[in-house]
Amino acid sequence: MDDSGDKPRSSRSTGSARLTDVARVAGVAPMTVSRALNRPELVSESTRLRVQQAVLETGYVPNRVAGALASSRSRLVALLVPTVAHSLFAEVVQTVMGVLSSQGYQVLLGLVGYTPEQEETILETVLSRRPDGIVLTGCRHSALTRQRLKAAEVPLVEIWDMTDDPLDMLVGFSHEAVGRAVAEHLLSRGYRRFGIISADDSRAKLRVAGFVSGLESAGIGEYQLREVGTPSSMPWGREKSAELLDRHALDAIVCSSDILALGVLSEAQSRGLTVPGQLAIMGFGDSSYAAASFPALSTVRIDGAAIGLRAAEHLLQRMAQPTFERAGQVLDVGFEIIDRDTT
Amino acid sequence: MDDSGDKPRSSRSTGSARLTDVARVAGVAPMTVSRALNRPELVSESTRLRVQQAVLETGYVPNRVAGALASSRSRLVALLVPTVAHSLFAEVVQTVMGVLSSQGYQVLLGLVGYTPEQEETILETVLSRRPDGIVLTGCRHSALTRQRLKAAEVPLVEIWDMTDDPLDMLVGFSHEAVGRAVAEHLLSRGYRRFGIISADDSRAKLRVAGFVSGLESAGIGEYQLREVGTPSSMPWGREKSAELLDRHALDAIVCSSDILALGVLSEAQSRGLTVPGQLAIMGFGDSSYAAASFPALSTVRIDGAAIGLRAAEHLLQRMAQPTFERAGQVLDVGFEIIDRDTT
DNA sequence: GCCTTGAATGATTGCGCTATCATCCAGGGC
């Protein structure tokens, strides 16, 4: 009845219902509406119901932009991955979002590709949203990126890589160890003349380095390496393996992703090579189609869901305990060699 | 020199540099800093450089939360898809984000699954961020969702479906037409006894309905239908096809996704059935592995990149022209039957 | 000289919310 106290809506207002509108309808102070919605345990049952009713009547949708500004809590988590067009990262995105959204966080997704420059650019705009937490793929960042992240003092989980010295928390695995394990596996199978097809991305190169060091430990210094651009694709795999097979006598080709390996497989088949008899092929990622190819692709399984899950959990924990000591927690989720029919 | 005019930093402040800090260092008014950063053409060259310098000195990172509140422009676009763990939607996410981020927009990703309830919940929290635009998968929404979207008056593109009556703009294709085209294709190949394995999702069901109506047009009223839960997977495909093949004499099985079709294929192979001689198999989506399977999977290609691209473009256009008449623009990107070696 | 013009810059205000502290009041101890 008494709406004489309303301020006239300024020309800058958006026109939709505000907290004060709900407060007027419910006959309480704006602050009480805020509490009824965000901390209902502080408000009496009857007030809560009146507010609820008023929200429905006014069609009020809270403005979290204003809320974030006032409270310095955005309830936003930034998730930076190279791409989602790769099932491994898609899996991470899927699980991280599942965990975080169940706890009331929303996710600002950033696709940083495979270059430090893109990461820098995107990180800057991401930080301008003042996220409550960040999940960041990889742990080899430019100096500027590291500096910005430290300055932002925002809970952070690096994923999908391994280091002793994380910026904050880390959930991942060692790419070098993957490479080394693949080398040992193939050597134990008796393969000796290796081709490598690797994407031009820093983590793939780490795996290659691990693989090569594994070979060297066994006294093998010779191998053939080809790099391909991103995104990896079957045609890249075919083209580079054709090149390798034309010029070198190889008995195994190791690829930095399953999709490349599939390309190698089809090249081998088109040349009438028996797999793995005349040519062994190793992928990486254990994509859903690795098991479905014929012959079924041997590969390395990374549990993206586990990484996403643990990363999200770590982040939630840290966000809940604001200044918990920066423990430098590191979790290695490992990997698994999947020995199917191409090795 | 003169910093006597500074307000003491309130206890509620976040501690990082603000516009006023930069302004003080640069020796200009805060408003001038704002202009130098957001509308540099309004500021003299020398001022712009001084501000730039001051930004570097202070390590200032703009607070877009405050900016969004003050300007009623969030520079945020919400992108709602069922999942990213499916290459088709991942492709859409990838392209939408590519286009939008090049124009300075950030993307708030929402995974709505395949139920209207999840869509409702997520849409509510999404709207509370006051996005400048929304890309929404599907165009069959609950009444509440439709009402909220209309009330929000935010530029909207529905994707991945088709209707005459979009909420705002629409870029997609007709799932019924897909089903009908698949029916015609298989009938023309001479297949007559059909099994259908479909996910329990509304758009897959539309494709089934189209397929069935295609059969009926040809006078075929009998078919075997099995539904599977989400997410679809190879084991689901194997299990349901085993069930179908045990009980019915079929010469073709149509699946609502490639991954299901791959499961059917492996079941067929394990039974020693020749494909397509004794059993034809049809997928949907033309995932990257469809061409790689053996035999290569026949399927339906949807150009997810085109959908994402056009959707993002439409949205950008609408966001640039605030109250352009709600044209009800509809774009049908169609689909393509990919006739490989399983039909 | 005087006015106009427009580019550059500044001062003020408010976006819609929540932190914080103040107030109010019922219930209880003594």
Next chain:
DNA sequence: GCCCTGGATGATAGCGCAATCATTCAAGGC
């Protein structure tokens, strides 16, 4: 009666920025 306690509610003041309008000043016309 008085004071304490604590739950419920309210009033006030900002969060950091940009919209808006005001001011300044050099250049130019006459």
